[in-house]
Amino acid sequence: MSASSIARRYARAVFDLHQEGVNLSESLVIAKAVVEDKEAALVLLSPTCPDAVVAGVFTKVLEKAAGKAEVVRLCCMLAKRGKLILLPEIAEQFDNMVAGLKGEIDVEVTVAVKPKATLKKSLSDTLSLATGKKVNVNIQEDAGIIGGLIVSMGDRKLDYSLKSKLEGLRKTLAS
Numbered sequence: 001m002s003a004s005s006i007a008r009r010y011a012r013a014v015f016d017l018h019q020e021g022v023n024l025s026e027s028l029v030i031a032k033a034v035v036e037d038k039e040a041a042l043v044l045l046s047p048t049c050p051d052a053v054v055a056g057v058f059t060k061v062l063e064k065a066a067g068k069a070e071v072v073r074l075c076c077m078l079a080k081r082g083k084l085i086l087l088p089e090i091a092e093q094f095d096n097m098v099a100g101l102k103g104e105i106d107v108e109v110t111v112a113v114k115p116k117a118t119l120k121k122s123l124s125d126t127l128s129l130a131t132g133k134k135v136n137v138n139i140q141e142d143a144g145i146i147g148g149l150i151v152s153m154g155d156r157k158l159d160y161s162l163k164s165k166l167e168g169l170r171k172t173l174a175s
Helices: 003-019 025-036 038-044 051-064 069-080 084-101 117-131 162-174
Strands: 104-111 134-141 148-153 156-161
Touching: 003 069, 003 084, 025 038, 025 051, 025 069, 025 084, 038 051, 051 069, 069 084, 084 104, 104 117, 117 134, 117 148, 148 162, 156 162
Parallel strands: 104 134
Antiparallel strands: 104 148, 148 156
């Protein structure tokens, strides 16, 4: 099973709690920040770090930030299973699920050169019509795609880049 699908299962469980009225968003953001901190990650992600230490760290951090016990238990469970590194992805997928509940979706668009402002609006309108949701478009530049664009919505990726078209043509001509 891929790491992404494992993270999705945990995110779904946290989302189910969210739908029952338990707001874990802030605590999850704090726990994610702890795992993403380079110094803390050296200790917490180490296979030699005892579960009690991991539990103690998250308990102290989240107590100071008025965090939820559910997130502490999630972090301890992830640590015991060697999956604490998935916490940032779990938090991201949880955020996407909450946004989907609100009728919103985040879309990453990669382009070769900085586009005009009208393109962002046009993309947002077109994708809103296609998905039926409010679309938040984030545009990134990557000169490596040569031209065109790559649209990433959740786990779907639409690659209309010139680079991928040229690679496809190269493979066709080589065979």
